Amino acid sequence: MTCTRCGQRKAYTEAEAAALAAKGGPVLPVGVCFPCAWQDGALQPALREYAQRKKAETIRRVRELLVRPLEFIDRLVERFR
Numbered sequence: 001m002t003c004t005r006c007g008q009r010k011a012y013t014e015a016e017a018a019a020l021a022a023k024g025g026p027v028l029p030v031g032v033c034f035p036c037a038w039q040d041g042a043l044q045p046a047l048r049e050y051a052q053r054k055k056a057e058t059i060r061r062v063r064e065l066l067v068r069p070l071e072f073i074d075r076l077v078e079r080f081r
């Protein structure tokens with residue numbers, strides 16, 4: 001399915017839009033690609049908020065991964081005391 005606005009990129013299908021919404025994402029119009037949806041003024045607040053949340057989530061996950069080995073070493077050191 002091609003985007004109904006630009007006629008170039010692949011548009012979101014109903015199933016993909018529903019899957020994104022189920023994950024807490026913005027509700028995208030069916031038949032429109034992401035860049036075209038992004039340019040839609042009415043949709044921008046929701047998309048921006050989602051992008052921000054995604055970025056924060058990624059940063060949090062990376063931090064957790066960095067912290068975990070340190071916690072492991074701490075526990076190991078405790079055991080040998």
Ligand SMILES: [Zn+2]
Nearest residue numbers: 003006033036
């Ligand atoms: Zn488009």
